Amino acid sequence: MSLLWQCGIVLAVVVAAASAANEDFNVDCEKHSIKVTWKVSPELVEHAARLFLGHCVPSTFSVLPTGEGMATFHYNLNGCAIKKRVTGKKHIYSTSLTYRPNRKPKPAAISHHIKCVYISPEGWIPPFLIPAYGSAEGHGGLVFHMALLNEDLTGLAKSSLFPLGSFIPIWAAVDQKDHQPLLLLLEECVAATTPELQSASLVYPIITNKGCLADGKTGNSRFLPRYHSSAILLYLQSFKFALGEEVSGPQVLCMTGLFSYCSS
Template sequence: MTENPARLFLGSCFPSRFSTVPNGAEAEFHYPLSGCDFRRTSTWKYLVYENKLTYRPLPKPSPPSFTYPIICVNDRPKGWTPAFASSSVGAIQGHGVLDFHMAILNHDFSGPAESSVFPMGSFVPIWAGVNQQAHQPLVLLLEECVASTTLEIYPETITYPLIANKGCLVDGKKSLSKFLPRYHSSSILLHLQAFRFAIGEEVYVHCKLIAWDPDNLSDVKKACNYNQTTGAWELLDDPFQSSLCQCCDSTCGVRGKRDTDSAPQGLVLKSVLGPLTFTEGSA
């Protein structure tokens, strides 16, 4: 048990689920030994899987506050032999199944939200992540998020834009909404300030999640905050590359870059959160 279980990582994997317990919250991990960057070694009698459980109370590049070794020992199956790569040269990149998650947490991201009602001025803490398993390292991005009063979006549905233009947090231009510093590349934290859309009604947040190559960020694959002090857009993952966000006030991706759905670097998933209810009054 820890104060902020959302900041626990088993190798490259974040918790499968959170649960509330007396005096705190717990994080649970449910993954195969083939995932989460487990390292496998073998002896004449055993298969040994090793990993590390880390806790990051502060975002990278700050080091973990603790690291705990995880060792799983299984009897070596009769006749088992290790698998070898078929190619004698070059690098092998994994493209295993990606497992996306998205949830609304409590105010300090330490566990599941206790209420779906948010007064005006308060923040909706949104957490999203992708379990990479055997896939090459990826960074999670929110390409688009809109709010609506319906679980499904139809052509006539009225929506309220939150994230648009390929990763620009447009709601941050008129509120205090912002992406928070990352604790891990495969997850993202969003402080979404309660907004005046459908006050008192059920509201759903529809998002498009992308798992992408962290070395291939561009003006169409990014996460950008609006700095109200300077009036400039800033790239969450590297402020020195904030030029990728310059298109946020116009149109990003006008050069016709290849669509994510057909690109090998990542995968796209649509997710819906809610229902939420925003109420008059301050937090």
């Protein structure tokens, strides 16, 4: 994990209630790992190999004097098919604690939902948004990126359709590679009703005059604060053209970005 993530703080732990009265389990959300202890009934002791956290079997298992079994799962958050989701300022890890007497796809006989929630470190940025950084100086071609992001700015948008009036997060970046630190600017940007600009295309100016956000004067479109000099995030408020043509994504949103860069 990154050094930034090592500063994460545990916010909360949420687990589903046990479905049987004679079952008990405890969850500890640690900095980089999760530890689950599960006390199971004597009937399940001889089936300890069918107990799972995600797809991991117990890291240790012992039989108590009462005849009950104690299964301990202690694994890294990146293992055991634990799912990670980022929502706002929270990093959520979730999985299931199960007893599976039969192999998949047959359902589990016992299942408990396990979830650990962490606060994102201040200034944390999704790794895929950070352009590559190289040495202090060098030569080579530049690679530019431009894409629509999802609502949380944690990944690429799964759909190119946006409700009228909602914001379309537009991300642009340049890989620095072996260049000196670069400053990325958007000089010109327009919206059109056709995938490619044509003489008959309806065009609406978004960025003009070498970086002026024209749409920000009459609408709520805006640039987000920079997290890196070689990347830029634009919140474009979706709208309709006068004739009712929608601007809703790459199919009808034609972004002509003239990228400028300079050493800082």
